Amino acid sequence: MQTSAYQSICDGNFMQQGLSFGALSRVIRILNEPKLRRKTTMIAKSNINFTRVLLGGIAAGITFFIINGAVNGGILREQFYAWSAEMGSLRHPPEPFVTMGLWLLRAFILGIVGVWMYAGMRPRYGAGPKTALLAGLLLWIVSRFAMTLDLIVYGILPFGIITGQLIGSFFAILIAVYLGAWLYKE
Structure with a gap:
């Protein structure tokens, strides 16, 4: 009975055979036998030190803010001015202090998430x-690269600005997460 119940479940015709739930529970017990259980490797559980995540994340956020500001305000400055003049009244940016506050908030969010990812990847x-740079790469992919695809599709910014920001943010995030991970201790 155990073999036929097991075979019925594997074939996908459990209910068609009219087997009871008792047969199902017997199959589950058979599959849970120690000799049939798959061997799995367990990762040592570790507790994340959220105080250090916050400290490292703030440092990473400040680092990202400075590097990203140098890229946008220095390297890409002329391209931004040309684009802004071309857009004219179609652009409606917030006041400069609001813009800086939003960029700073974004930098802190990226920094904290990056160090948190590093802390989760450590075990x-x-x-x-190596782990810090991998966490930075993953953060860059989901936060900047994915957003860049939207910017390209919507045609919001010129390709030169998008490319410059993408490359600049790659190095900014890697350096920032590396620094934040260096400050993180469990």
């Missing part, structure tokens, strides 16, 4: 620069 990949 699997180990502590160190």
Whole structure:
């Protein structure tokens, strides 16, 4: 009976065979036998030090804000001015202090999330620069690269500005998360 119940479940015709839920529970017990259980490797559970995540995240956020500001305000400055003049009255940016506040908030969010990702990845990949750079790369992919695809599709900014921001943010995020991870201790 156990083999036929097991076979019925594997074939997907459990209810068509009219088997009872008792047969299902027997199959589950059979599958839970220690000799049939798949061997799994467990990752050591570690507690994340959220105070250090916050500290490292703030440092990473400040670092990102400075590097990203240098890219946008320095390297891409002329391209932004040309684009802004071309757009004219179609642009409606907030006041400069609001803009800076929003960019700073974004930088802190990216920094904290990046260090949090690093802290979560440490048990699997180990502590160190390789894990920090991997966390930074993943953060860049989901936060900047994915957003850049939208900017390209919508045609909001010229391709030169988008490319410059994408490259600049790549290095800014990697450096920022690396610094924040260096400050993180469990």
